[in-house]
Amino acid sequence: MNLSLHTEEKNLKAALQITGSKSESNRLLILQALYPEISIENLSNSDDSEVLKKALEKGNGIIDIHHAGTAMRFLTAYFAVNEGCEVELTGSKRMKERPVRLLVDALQRMGADITYKNETGYPPLVIKGKKLHASSVKLEANVSSQYISALMLIGATLPKGLEIILEGPVTSTSYILMTLEIIKQAGLNGKFVKDRIFIEPQESVKPVTIPVESDWSSASYFYSLAAISETAEITLNNYRKESRQGDSSLAEIYKHFGVETIYTENSITLKKTGKARARSLREDLRNSPDIAQTIAVTCLATKTECMLTGLHTLKIKETDRLQALKNEIEKFGTEVRITGDSLQLIPNPELKQGVEIETYNDHRMAMAFAPLALKTDLRILDAEVVSKSYPDFWEDLKELGYTCKE
Numbered sequence: 001m002n003l004s005l006h007t008e009e010k011n012l013k014a015a016l017q018i019t020g021s022k023s024e025s026n027r028l029l030i031l032q033a034l035y036p037e038i039s040i041e042n043l044s045n046s047d048d049s050e051v052l053k054k055a056l057e058k059g060n061g062i063i064d065i066h067h068a069g070t071a072m073r074f075l076t077a078y079f080a081v082n083e084g085c086e087v088e089l090t091g092s093k094r095m096k097e098r099p100v101r102l103l104v105d106a107l108q109r110m111g112a113d114i115t116y117k118n119e120t121g122y123p124p125l126v127i128k129g130k131k132l133h134a135s136s137v138k139l140e141a142n143v144s145s146q147y148i149s150a151l152m153l154i155g156a157t158l159p160k161g162l163e164i165i166l167e168g169p170v171t172s173t174s175y176i177l178m179t180l181e182i183i184k185q186a187g188l189n190g191k192f193v194k195d196r197i198f199i200e201p202q203e204s205v206k207p208v209t210i211p212v213e214s215d216w217s218s219a220s221y222f223y224s225l226a227a228i229s230e231t232a233e234i235t236l237n238n239y240r241k242e243s244r245q246g247d248s249s250l251a252e253i254y255k256h257f258g259v260e261t262i263y264t265e266n267s268i269t270l271k272k273t274g275k276a277r278a279r280s281l282r283e284d285l286r287n288s289p290d291i292a293q294t295i296a297v298t299c300l301a302t303k304t305e306c307m308l309t310g311l312h313t314l315k316i317k318e319t320d321r322l323q324a325l326k327n328e329i330e331k332f333g334t335e336v337r338i339t340g341d342s343l344q345l346i347p348n349p350e351l352k353q354g355v356e357i358e359t360y361n362d363h364r365m366a367m368a369f370a371p372l373a374l375k376t377d378l379r380i381l382d383a384e385v386v387s388k389s390y391p392d393f394w395e396d397l398k399e400l401g402y403t404c405k406e
Contacts, residue, residue: 001382001383001384001406002379002380002381002382002383002406003379003380003383003394003405003406004377004379004404004405004406005370005372005373005377005378005379005380005397005402005403005404006373006377006402006403006405007373007374007400007401007402007403008401009400009401009402010229010230010231010374011229011230011231011232012226012229012231012232012233012234012400012401013232013233013234013400014234014235014396014399014400015234015235015236015237016234016235016236016237016396016399017214017236017237017238018214018215018218018219018236018237018238018390018392018396019042019044019045019046019214019215019218019390019391019392020042020043020044020045020212020213020214020215020238021044021212021213021214021215021216021245022044022048022070022217022389023070023175023178023215023217023245024044024182024212024213024244024245025043025046025049026044026048026049026052026070026071026074027074027149027153027178027179027182028040028043028182028186028210028212029043029049029052029056030052030056030074030075030078030153030154031153031182031183031186031188033056033078034078034153034154034156034157035186035187035188035204037204037205037206037207037208038186038205038207038208038209038210039207039208039209039210040209040210040211040212041210041211041212042211042212042213042214043212044212044215044389045391045392046387046388046389046390046391047066047067047068047387047388047389047391048067048068048070048071048388048389051065051066051071052065052068052070052071052074052075055071055075056075056078059082059085059087060085060087061087061088062087062090063075063087063088063089063090064090064091065089065090065091065095066091066092066095067091067092067094067095067318067361067388068091068388069095069098069146069317070146072089072091072095072100072123073100073103073144073146073147073149073150074146074149074150074153075089076089076103076104076107076114076125076150077107077150077151077153077154078150078153078154079127079129080107080110080112080113080127080129080130080132080154081112081129081130081131081132081154081157081158082129083131084129085127085128085129086126086127086128086129087126087127087129088117088124088125088127089123089124089125089126089127090117090123090124090125091123091124092361094318094319094361095123096118096119096122096123097122098122098123098316099121099122099316100122100123100125101120101121101122102139102140102143102147103139103147103150103151104121104125106137106138106139106147106151107132107151109137109138110132110134110137111130111132111133111134112127112130112132113127113129113130114126114127114128131159132158133158133159133160134158134162135158135159135160135161135162135163136162136163136164136165137151137162137163137164137165138165138167139151139164139165139166139167140167140168141166141167141168141169141170141171141195142168142169142170142171142312143171143313143316144172144313144316145170145171145172145173145175145176146175148164148166148170148176148179148197149175149176149178149179151164152164152176152179152180152183152190152197152199153179155190155199156183156188156189156190156199156200156201156202157201158201159201160201161198161200161201162197162198162199163196163197163198163199164198164199165195165196166196167195170195171286171312171313172246172286172287172288172289172313173246173287174244174245174246174287174288175246175287176192176197177192177244178244178245178246180192180197181244182210182244183199185208185210186205186208186210187202187205187206188202188205189202213238213239213240213243213244213245214236214237214238214239215245215389215390216239216243216245216246216247216248216250217245217247217290217291217364217389218367218389218390218393219236219239219247219250219268220247220250220290220291220294220295220368221294221367221368221370221371221393222234222236222270223250223254223257223259223270223294223298224294224295224298224301224368224371225371225374225400226254226257226259226270226271226272227254227257227258227259227272227276227298227301227302228298228301228302228371228372228374228375229272229374230272231272232259232270232271232272233269233270233271233272234269234270234400235267235268235269235270236267236268236269236270237266238266238267239263239266239267239268240263240266241263246287246288247288247291249287249288249291250288250291251268253283253291253295254270254298256276256277256278256281257298257302257304258272258273258274258275258276258277259271259272259273260273276302276304279303279304279305279347280304280305280306281295281299281304281305281306281307282306282307283295283306283307283308283309284309284310285309285310285311286309286310286311287310289310289311289313289314290364292308292311292314292321292325292343293321293325293364293365293368294364294367294368295308296308296325296329296336296343296368297329297368297371297372298371299345300329300332300334300345300347300351300372301351301371301372301374301375303347303348303349304345304347305344305345305346305347306343306344306345307342307343307344308342308343308344309341309342310341310342311341311342311343312340312341317362318360318361318362318363318364318388319360319361319362319365321362321364321365322338322343323338324358324360324362325343325365326338327358328355328357328358328369329345331352331355331356331357332348332351332352332355332372332376333348333350333351333352334346334347334348334351335348351372351375351376352376353376353377354376354377354378354379355376355378355379356378356379356381357369357378357379357380357381358381359380359381359382359383361382361385362385363385363386363387363388363389363390364389365385366380366382366383366385366386366393367386367390367393370393370397370402373402383404
């Protein structure tokens with residue numbers, strides 16, 4: 001499905017309910033599989049969470065998680081400690097190009113029975129679940145925090161718990177802290193001190209219901225819309241000021257674009273209060289790399305020069321997001337310079353019209369570019385890719401006056 005986007009509405013007003021956080025939901029689904037006493041409210045309706053849920057229910061045989069990177073990492077650890085199971089964990093063509101060796105190496109050192117079906121270091125993986133007795137493991141910390149979270153989630157099932165020793169600078173600390181808070185909310189015990197994470201052993205938990213906050217990554221597209229609009233008052237339900245999601249840094253970052261975040265008991269309202277503070281933005285996004293695409297496109301639309309750093313993990317996502325951003329932004333006549341971990345945008349006064357946006361099987365490419373329709377008509381290719389994290393995205397845009405035509 002390809003969508004042509006158009007809107008003449010410059011004053012945005014709506015109240016929307018966004019699905020639960022994919023990041024929180026996926027962590028809770030693993031914990032629930034390990035500790036059935038856990039119940040979950042406001043579970044994400046994203047493809048990724050549905051794929052993970054079905055994989056946990058199946059439990060044996062060939063398990064295809066398609067494009068779901070989080071599911072690949074979390075399930076690798078989960079099946080490794082799930083005694084008696086035997087699975088082949090596979091995915092899409094792109095998934096088979098995404099490295100998983102650091103996590104597999106760590107689990108193998110802990111005694112896990114995991115082998116590579118094809119190329120060493122990449123899925124598919126053949127996993128035979130067994131009881132692991134290791135109590136400590138070292139892991140490089142500067143590639144993906146999902147490797148660390150995957151080990152944290154299984155740590156309490158080990159007879160002596162698990163000490164994770166982190167080597168090198170830690171990437172996306174906020175996601176590690178999110179995992180730790182969810183573990184504690186479930187009734188388990190753990191702590192993160194300097195370069196070590198400790199998860200205490202525990203066989204069961206008391207019955208508990210854990211609500212999932214709505215997804216801040218999904219909220220980013222409405223921050224972008226508010227920033228690009230003339231006026232905006234967009235209310236998003238089920239958000240907290242004291243959020244455990246690293247992408248909640250949006251509230252502070254988008255002040256730069258004249259967007260104020262008003263908090264009530266269970267929602268946020270994004271209000272356009274004025275013009276951008278300056279035509280230049282510098283942000284280190286090492287703890288919130290998933291909002292880099294949104295911010296880059298906001299800068300494109302508002303003619304704001306930007307330098308975004310801390311983006312080294314974007315090269316191993318659904319696509320090489322740095323190269324994809326460069327490719328698509330430059331179609332509008334704007335220069336983009338990228339390195340292994342940064343993106344610099346040098347704005348052009350005029351945006352080219354009628355651009356077609358390639359999405360590269362990446363949900364965030366589709367949604368990040370959609371707010372540009374406030375400035376110029378454009379076409380999003382393979383627009384259904386948004387279902388990976390936010391299936392209702394195009395319908396919610398229509399609530400803001402968008403026309404989305406195939």
